Amino acid sequence: MAIAKFCKLDLVVHESVRDEVISDLQKLGCCEIIKTQRTEGDMPQLESLKNLDEKLSEARFVIRFLEPYYEDEGDKIARLLGNKPKVSLDEMVELEKSLDLVDYSAKLRELDKKLSEIGAELSKLKAAEEVLVKIKDFSLPLSLLTEGTEYITGLIATVPVEQIGVLKTELGGFLKPDEGEFHISMPAEKDKEVYAIAIFIRKKNEEIRSIFSASGASIIELDRRLSGTPAEELGKLANRKEELKSQEERFLEQIAEEAQENFSKVQLLHDYYNLTKKRIEALCSGLSTEHATWMQMWIPRVVIDVISEALSCYDKLVHMEISDPEEEEEPPIFLVSRKWVLPFEPLTKLYGLPEYDGIDPTPFFAPFYFLFFGMCLGDAGYGGIFALILLFAILKYCPRRDALKFFILLLLGGVSSVLVGILTGSLFGDMIDAFPIFAALRDLKNSVKITDVMHDPMPFLGFSLFIGFVQIIFGLFIAFFDNLRKKDYIGAIGDQGGWITFLLGLAMYILVRAGMLSPVFSSPSAIISLVGAGILIATQGREKKNIFSKLFSGVMSLYSITSYLGDVLSYSRLLALGLATSAIAMIINTLTMQLFSIPYIGWLLGFVLFTGGHGFSIAVNILGAFVHSLRLQYVEFFSKFYKTGGRSFEPFNMDARYINVTDARDYEVLIRAKAFS
Amino acid sequence: MEWGLALAILGAALAAGCAGSGSALGVGVAGESGAGVMTEDPGKFGLILLLQAIPGTQGIYGLLTGFFTIMKVGLLGGSPVPVSLEQGMAILFACLPIAIVGYISGFSQGKTSAACIQLIAKRPEETGKAVILPAMVETYAVLALLMSIILLNGISL
Numbered sequence: 001m002a003i004a005k006f007c008k009l010d011l012v013v014h015e016s017v018r019d020e021v022i023s024d025l026q027k028l029g030c031c032e033i034i035k036t037q038r039t040e041g042d043m044p045q046l047e048s049l050k051n052l053d054e055k056l057s058e059a060r061f062v063i064r065f066l067e068p069y070y071e072d073e074g075d076k077i078a079r080l081l082g083n084k085p086k087v088s089l090d091e092m093v094e095l096e097k098s099l100d101l102v103d104y105s106a107k108l109r110e111l112d113k114k115l116s117e118i119g120a121e122l123s124k125l126k127a128a129e130e131v132l133v134k135i136k137d138f139s140l141p142l143s144l145l146t147e148g149t150e151y152i153t154g155l156i157a158t159v160p161v162e163q164i165g166v167l168k169t170e171l172g173g174f175l176k177p178d179e180g181e182f183h184i185s186m187p188a189e190k191d192k193e194v195y196a197i198a199i200f201i202r203k204k205n206e207e208i209r210s211i212f213s214a215s216g217a218s219i220i221e222l223d224r225r226l227s228g229t230p231a232e233e234l235g236k237l238a239n240r241k242e243e244l245k246s247q248e249e250r251f252l253e254q255i256a257e258e259a260q261e262n263f264s265k266v267q268l269l270h271d272y273y274n275l276t277k278k279r280i281e282a283l284c285s286g287l288s289t290e291h292a293t294w295m296q297m298w299i300p301r302v303v304i305d306v307i308s309e310a311l312s313c314y315d316k317l318v319h320m321e322i323s324d325p326e327e328e329e330e331p332p333i334f335l336v337s338r339k340w341v342l343p344f345e346p347l348t349k350l351y352g353l354p355e356y357d358g359i360d361p362t363p364f365f366a367p368f369y370f371l372f373f374g375m376c377l378g379d380a381g382y383g384g385i386f387a388l389i390l391l392f393a394i395l396k397y398c399p400r401r402d403a404l405k406f407f408i409l410l411l412l413g414g415v416s417s418v419l420v421g422i423l424t425g426s427l428f429g430d431m432i433d434a435f436p437i438f439a440a441l442r443d444l445k446n447s448v449k450i451t452d453v454m455h456d457p458m459p460f461l462g463f464s465l466f467i468g469f470v471q472i473i474f475g476l477f478i479a480f481f482d483n484l485r486k487k488d489y490i491g492a493i494g495d496q497g498g499w500i501t502f503l504l505g506l507a508m509y510i511l512v513r514a515g516m517l518s519p520v521f522s523s524p525s526a527i528i529s530l531v532g533a534g535i536l537i538a539t540q541g542r543e544k545k546n547i548f549s550k551l552f553s554g555v556m557s558l559y560s561i562t563s564y565l566g567d568v569l570s571y572s573r574l575l576a577l578g579l580a581t582s583a584i585a586m587i588i589n590t591l592t593m594q595l596f597s598i599p600y601i602g603w604l605l606g607f608v609l610f611t612g613g614h615g616f617s618i619a620v621n622i623l624g625a626f627v628h629s630l631r632l633q634y635v636e637f638f639s640k641f642y643k644t645g646g647r648s649f650e651p652f653n654m655d656a657r658y659i660n661v662t663d664a665r666d667y668e669v670l671i672r673a674k675a676f677s
Numbered sequence: 678m679e680w681g682l683a684l685a686i687l688g689a690a691l692a693a694g695c696a697g698s699g700s701a702l703g704v705g706v707a708g709e710s711g712a713g714v715m716t717e718d719p720g721k722f723g724l725i726l727l728l729q730a731i732p733g734t735q736g737i738y739g740l741l742t743g744f745f746t747i748m749k750v751g752l753l754g755g756s757p758v759p760v761s762l763e764q765g766m767a768i769l770f771a772c773l774p775i776a777i778v779g780y781i782s783g784f785s786q787g788k789t790s791a792a793c794i795q796l797i798a799k800r801p802e803e804t805g806k807a808v809i810l811p812a813m814v815e816t817y818a819v820l821a822l823l824m825s826i827i828l829l830n831g832i833s834l
Contacts, residue, residue: 350805457830461823573816576823580741583826587744620737623730627812628819634809 002360004649004671005301006331008034010321011286012294017317022279024310029653030667031297031307032332035285049284052277058105059270065108066266069252069259083398085264088662092272099262101269108258111251118248122241128223129237131156134185134195136230143227144199152180154199155209157217161187161194167215171198174211179204264658271656282652297652298331302674331356333646336675341366343409346402351634352644359482361642365633368471372629374416375464378453378578379585381428382618383417390414401668413625424460424578425449428614429585434593453575454582461575468571468636469507472564475640476500482641494539502532503564533558567636573628581621588613681765682757685750688772689743692825696739696779696818703732703787710791714798724797724804728790731811735775735783738822742775745829758834771828778821786814 009031013021025031135156145154159167164184171182180200187194196217200208212219226233286295299307304322311318325331333353335345337360344366354360377383390411393399399407421427425445432438432445451459476496483492505528511517512525541553588610595606654664711725746768751758760768793807 347805457827461827569820570816572823573819576819576826579826580738580822583741583745584737587741587748590748620730620734623727624734627731627808628815631809631812631816635813 002335002337002363003354003356003358003646004334004336004675006298006325006334006356007301007304008323008325008329008331009297009299009304009307010294010323011297012292012319012321013314014317015288015291015293017314018283018293019279021311021314021318022282025307026275026279026282026652026654027664028303028307028310028667028670029651029655029664030303030670031299031652032650033282033285033652034296034298036287036296046284049277049280052273052280055101055273056270056277058101059266059273062101062105062108062266063263063270065112066255066259066263069256070263071260077397083400084656084658084660086662087268087659092268092661095265095268096272099265099269101266104262104266108255111255115248115251118244118251122244122248125237125241125244128226129234131195131220131222132226132230132234132237135197136234137185138183138197138230140199141227141229142222142233145197146222146224146226148202151202152199153202153205154197155212155219156195156197156222157212157219158193159184159196159215159217161192163216164194167196167212167217170211170215171208174207175200175204180208267658271659271661275654275656275661278652298649300334300649300671300674303671306670306674325356330647332649334649334671335360335362336672337362338676343405343412344369346406346409347630347633349402349648350630351638351642353646353648355643355645358643358646359478359641361478361638364474364478365637368467368637369629369633370412370416371467372574372632373413373625374418374420375574376577376625376629377413377417377581377621378420378424379426379428379581379621380418380421381426381431382581382585382614382621383414383419383421385414385618386622387411387414387418410622410626413622413629417625420578422448423450424453424582426453426582426585429582429589430454431585431589434586434589453578454586457575457579460578461572464571464574465568467574468568468632469503471571471632471637472567472640473500473503475637476503479641490539490542494535494542498532498535498539499564500532502529502536502561505529505532506561570636571632573632577621577624577628580624581617584617584621585614588617679760679765680762681760682750684762684765685746685760685768686752688769688776689746691769691776692746692772692779693736693739693743695776696742696783697736699780699783700733700736700739700787701783703735703783703785703790704729706784706787707732707790707794710794714794718798721797721801724801725794728794728797728807728811731790731808731815732783732786734815735779735786735818738775738818739779742772742822742825742829745826746772749829749832749834760834764832764834767832768829771825771832773825774821774828775818775825778817782814782818782821786811786818789814 011021144152145156148154164187168184175182175198180198182196182198184196185194196212198208198212209219228236282295283293286293288294308320311320333356335348335353337345341363344362347365347369348354348360348362374383377386390407394404394407394411398404425432425448427445432441453460476499480492480496480500483489483496505525508517508521508525509529512519512522536557537551537554539554540557541550544550544553591613592606592610595609596602598605651667653667654661707729711729714721714725749758749768750760789811793810796807797804
């Protein structure tokens, strides 16, 4: 099993049991509804859909509004990883009856409105305050400026600092002492503008205003409510601000209470409406007459009996028809992997799912990825710590589905590093050799060590290239058998067979020349390579028309050997990253030893460097190990045989955003259990 | 001090200095891009930090080569080893791959990371692919590190 086989289910349901059947299917969660092309006009459930959408948008508003005030008691990380609160459908229905979301959201909107009003007034007050502070030396009531009296009026304006002189002379020249007076505040150090106030007899109003505008000042309209002197007004302002602040606080407290009480309930309702919406959409996907509804869906072949069993209680009110997918149809892709491959599935999904009749590459690359991660990290201490952290995280947070798979994948990477670390004698780099207190362990470490990357990297490099060569040939073999399966014999023998023979022959030849293989193999290897090359020359131009261009393309195809060479050399990163880990660890250990020799505080400094340094090194090297072992699969391995293009299986189920529904079955578990039973 | 030792130190300095500069440029570019994305969505901090950190490895490789070099000539713990002029030059040359490639690939990787940060801003579900693209650039830094270390290993003092 690799890619689940799907078939098409035609379901005809009598109107009397329609809702129950849909609900049962949703609980089973392993059908993907096929949408038929519809116009909006003939959807009978359009009204209730609209209604639901409205409720959903209210729920989203409430969640967004209350979220900042909600103190989460549960574990956020756990929730993020899929460990959500468990709720049954009945509880949801119960809650839906007790809490009217539309009313509740209206109440919150009211609070929201009041809060923003307070906010708006506060900012207005702040602006007024800024002006008042600047002119607080002005000792007359401000009503003189805003309204004036029968004979006297005034104005206030901002004046650019460099225009103060101009304004002063202009006004001084124009205003006679018995006609009015003016007051310009002193500019503070960085002020670009100052406030100027003038009081004068009303009939000079026009002229004074034009003098002000002519000297670059801009006249401000003060708030008419300001009537006392600036000092009095500042006092009033402060009082009002105080009042507003306490009002605001009261509202915020109220909201916080609401959040504590209802936030999780609204989340639950949100999910409830969402699940209901999915159900109605599923109904809409089919065609309905007055008495029956007809729907089509994709179901994995292995769960046919589960579904027919679940629907058997409806007897003749439900009719099922099962058919195989047609040639031109594209069933969804669901990967069914054995337990040991399961953790590697997310990596395949990351690259892209295979086509329906393609190959699931997961079991093929899983062992390689496991090994490569170990080789790139390559340290028993680092791997051990990493594995323990992940084990702890898995036990504490109980992640689900892909998150769990991913965690186990990393855990396996840690285990692999421990194994490689033991074989290469690397535990926190050369810790055992570097610190005298570990002297007793040296013999034990050396007894299981088979190679030392730091002192003699060549064997490890050789192994890296060898395992790379093996993986590339393996990839070609997969493509070879895939072509045979598809009955493309020329493709299999020409494209893959040719290269496999050619590359194997060349590899043997190189080994003979390097003295690692007995010279007896010299001529057989040369013959094998020539046969491979011959196949390539003969087949690689098969699409060309005339004989010369066939031959030319064939010969030119041999040039692709450089790309195979590059692919194999790319695996040298396994050594380089392993070496980098060991070397960084060794440097940390060396520096720690030197710190230890400082009297009194040396041990402390050494300890800090040791833990901090290795902690940093673990983080950096794990990132490198993860990414580079993945790249080797994606770029070097997948390119040989793997084609993506599949569409992920999206079952009609009870997966919700904030909760896990207890009545629902986990489709992944269900399908996998059926597939391997 | 002999010329040989001085050249070895120059090698170590170039390795750590140039590769470190490359990483500094790279991490900088990626960080700028990340800050832009976070003005819209601060919740992506974790992912962005991860992508910003990726071009930082060249600096580590350079540092590694530098340390390797000074340990070889005995400047770090132990007594200095006599280094002839020829040996010193050999060590300097051995440091060049990571110095040059570290600088260039660090910067280029940073630009790729910056672009990938934009990618996850628009399509968060493609994070996996966004991590792979910068790693393609890093290949050459890894290869250069490998070359430098193999060369250093090959020089006998």
